[in-house]
Amino acid sequence: MLLGLPSLILGMVRFVLRWAIKLIAWVARPLSWAFDRMLGALASTYPRVLGWSLRARPVVLGVALLALLGAASLVPKLGLNLIPQFSQGEFSFLVELPEGTPLQATDRFMADIQTVLADDTRVASYSTIAGGSGLSLTSTGTEGENTAALQVRMNPDASREDEAAVIAVLRERLAASDLAHSKFERPTYFSFRTPIEVEVYSDQLEELHQAAALIQETIRDVPGLVDVKSSAELGNPELHVTFNRDQLVRLDLDVASVASTLRNKIQGQVATRFTQADREIDILVRSVDDGQASVDEISQMIVGQRAGVPIFLKSVANIRVAEGPTEIRRIGQKRTAVISGNLSGRDMGAVAADIRSELKALALPGGVVARLSGQEEEMARSLNSLLLAMALAIFLVYLVMASQFESFLHPFVIIFTLPLGAIGVIVALFLTGTSINIVAMIGMVMLAGIVVNNAIVLIDAINQRRNEGMDKHAAILDAASSRLRPILMTTATTVLGLAPMALGLGAGAELRGPMAITVIGGLVMGTFLTLLIIPVVYSLLDRKVYAAAGARPAVPEGDAFPEFEPEGGPLPLMPGSPEAAR
Template structure:
């Protein structure tokens, strides 16, 4: 090949190009972003609409259904699902993969503009559902227990025992100072605060006193708004002077609010304090946050959607020192969660696995080559290919994540394969008598075609990944591109750098380089070119001599250490080399039995596949898990907090638990699709020690919760790949009572299975409601309207923010509502005066009927149809077995008319992903065949080589069965990779057989001789690839759940395929290849 001749002739040029590539690669590496996973573009939009005070049924009919009808026809929408809960509607649109979400969002907004919703409803808000909305960091602010009591601080002394004051001061400090400090950091999108007590001015009205004075709550709110104003009055000119006119009438103190005149009666002013109690309190709490049992104020930091987690965390760390220096001495800011730590650790583990894999591959090279110089030449292919891959990754916009780096680690063993084949053939030419230069040119040229074909077959298997749907295709795109880049670079290295370095073994040629410097020409530019060329020539000569000396010295030192190991290895390999030809001869003599044994082994592996189990993606342990709690609906926040404190205390007593933080209520959530909401819910986040047994801790928590009455719970790891729970049973129909009844029966059957756990139903429990039904005739006779009565009830019970009080640049709500004792029971609610200001007061129970009922907590819809969802997780075993058991349990369930049932969740997504991966595997095999047919110019020989793929499948299945691994998307990707890797050995073997037959040998002689000649490179490449994957297969460190199954698949398939390829492929070749050469004819006539 011209490229090889150019590489051996222009050695300095090749060296300079290599150095340039290394430089660009290192620069690119410094600029690559770190992330846990590739950028996943989840094709989902959520339309959220708030309608305060509305029940789920009203939300469904007035908000959800109209929105579904309008946006359901947007192009690219595959599914519409919704949740109608008290006061809020969430309509989620799932789009087909590949949909342009910017245009989709624009289309949805345009359709929402045409929608007529109730006037009381807020404007619909369009949200992008993105896992990036998980907080990057969490911090907790609390009293510093180690502070010196003599120092002045923010909080009152501990002896004062006023926890409410302490919590209010903490929340105030966070809102005024820390929140603003963190929001000013580059890359931070939002900072949410939960816990503590938020300031509020409360105006608690005495409705009876208001009725006596013919006043209303609406009038009080109007007076508060009217009297709390600061307005600009324009400019006043007096002569040559100008003045700004301002009306200053904002409240300056709570006492001033108390003394507000709200009306006059009989010429005497009525003050606000005459009809209400004005006090400085705090808002009704939506959540109580605790860290290690102590109540604190928490800050959750969210990054911008297009920023990098590690980069944002680094910016926060830089600002954190300054923020802590500005804290009062009695406050302590503690980091409770940092997403970047897991990412850094996961990336570090992959890098270590890649480095150790590379070292093992190089060690195998040395044991085979028994020459340090040759080992260094081939070993250079690894770092050069990896560093050059970083440049390609940077230009493609990829990031350093566990998938892209996993691709590099998987490719480590493959990177030296091409170099081994080239160098082995160069060594063979050298042993045949060629000098180093001709050996490099001829040896590399002879195998260049086979090397190119082998590389293209490996690369070809990644192209069908573009046809993989769902998260699987998005997830493994980075890995496919990374492996492709690395293999292309390794091919270039094998055909340029390896022959160039091998040709340097010609000492005469090296010594002659200095003499080859041409005489100095005339002219400035000619002289400059001459000087540069001469300098590079001398530099390359010095480099070769210095490198040669270092290698020779290193060889002498290492020889004393590794010589015994090399001697043992050589004995083992020589025994294999002696026994292989007789085994091959015997297989050729008994071809039928050989094929029958191979077919039997393959059939046995097929029988094992159903026993492997199936899952979508292995669960990724992050050293933490969440316990989600639901108490009886209507449970007040205080009781929920009391329960969470007991659970928190029990959890922290378990061995291996590093920390636990709890949230009672839902005030901390900042996602676009909260599954549950209310004061009766809670979440416990448990962080484990590095060596903790997660299963033991979760088992203890599960037993504790099962002993508690009236508690619904689920234990989950953070999900990274799917929003659905592992197993969902969707029950569709219209009647809510029928849905509730069927869901209860489904849940009971699933709970009876030991294989399933965390069984929950979306319609198990409802919220207690007080439904007010008006007597319209009675109200009309009294001159009252339903909307006026409803407004009065809302104003008295929920209250109305009349204005805001300014204090030290803080805007504090002024809430007007009835006194607590006048609205703390159904009976007193009925005594509310609904016509304030009238001479004859009318109470609510005089014009309406108050009924206590249990209404639905939420109404879910999928595909514009009401559904109830019963969810569960595998208690043990795999998702596939759990799904099959659920189907079996529900097979004979009788359903009312109009009710349908189907099993969905991750199991449905798993089946869809597996179908697309099977298609991708078939396309990969077909592409491999196309590449080989083009290389061999034959339709038969590629078919022979393809038989190594089912042999590899046999090895992969056996390895998965022995290690207890399940079939998953990760395993399927490993099988696709395997299809491109295992054929390489067969390509090398069949290519040599064809060459020997063309040289005049008989079919049998060529098969035996090719097997003997190619045994060493085949075993060498197999061991370098498998040992390069061993660190990945060990399953050590964070993120190993994604790497280990793929490595096990490739190792098992490659090892068994290699053993069988050396025997089965020659047998099949001898059966199918019916060409008759002159040597075959001569052998036949001689016989």
């Protein structure tokens, strides 16, 4: 009984597969019928169209050139981005109120902001964290009760437009408050910088802050630029003590000793240590509590004495409350302020062009230098690298084809499919509203090795027929007609395989879609133009003369080669051979 079980299982599997194949064939029968009808119509029409193209070669090449120029005119309208903009279903806003805002006030402010999300059906959940570490807009470790974070998660069925609308509502609500500064963030999947960053360099801190404030106000009104922030924008309240050096000299004091005394009185000094079991606890002695001290208490501190008379700080220094920078950033050992911003509704290339125009129109001090960086700078480097990779791919493809065809002309004819494919790429990106980005450029590099396959098949078939003795015109017509079906089926299978990716099905499809759209557009347009343009280019450029069928040397009947008899008579026969026996 057990010995027959494998055979029984194998029989059931074969039965299920047989009926599954029949069911698939029955379901696909209408599609197969439609494809056969379409292919039959193309097969009957294509030779006539190709024949006319070979007779009207200037017209065909002129139309192809106009199509290429028309596609090139669409390139500025595509836009440039480092990576495609895609919806992740969640985002957050970091909010910072003025320094010293109590936790209760921060919580009330965030509760008021949340009211715009309470009845929004597009939002699945939201939460607020008030106070704590990691919430500051800067990296100086000054997080406290005045900082908060609002985290929002969208419904699974919410579209990218719904997410953009919710973000716009929150931005508008936060912008209505003159006290709060906010920063928009998404979950970090790539270690890229902010989309737009303007780096301002100066050796003078005051000039740096003034130039950064001027640039920030100038670019804030650029369309498509939101969440404009400056690293020199926010300041914490601090006490500035400016010593009067002349007064210090008259009182026989020096700046270093007075500053050291003042620091020890405010920050404290370890006087001794208290030992408890195996622990040593520092005993810190200071004059005031640095978190509660007032300006008057600081000014009344004794920083020295003369002839037994105490000298107060206010008598040798000017004390005032001011705002200092939250951070002093350096890039390449140069003091720098960074103005950053996000994008909304426009591509990065267009926004960067407007910012460059604004920066050129600004009259900055002589010691101040401003330049554009961020993702725009990374995009320029990445595009240059991918263009080099594409050029290398085309060169390697040409070398491989030249070695196989043993000709430098035929690979050059095949390379003509690349600009034809570029027409399809540009049109596909324009029709789908997709910008040029790194993912699309990777698709172009892939296309450089895919789109030439059809031309290779076509040129090889033409050369085979010409080797058989056909003239050039007849060889082109016959080879193109015989290779029409394989070329179309190869293109159709590739396009159908990439269709789900291009349609944006599945999570993260916005990131993969541009590559599929690029390959599909370039392959479809390249295929149809290859069937017409490549034969025309071949007929114009190929000047190789093939031997005619009747001019080939005749092969004698019987033996494949004529009998050869050496000088001096025939060679002696080997003993025992059939010829010797005869």
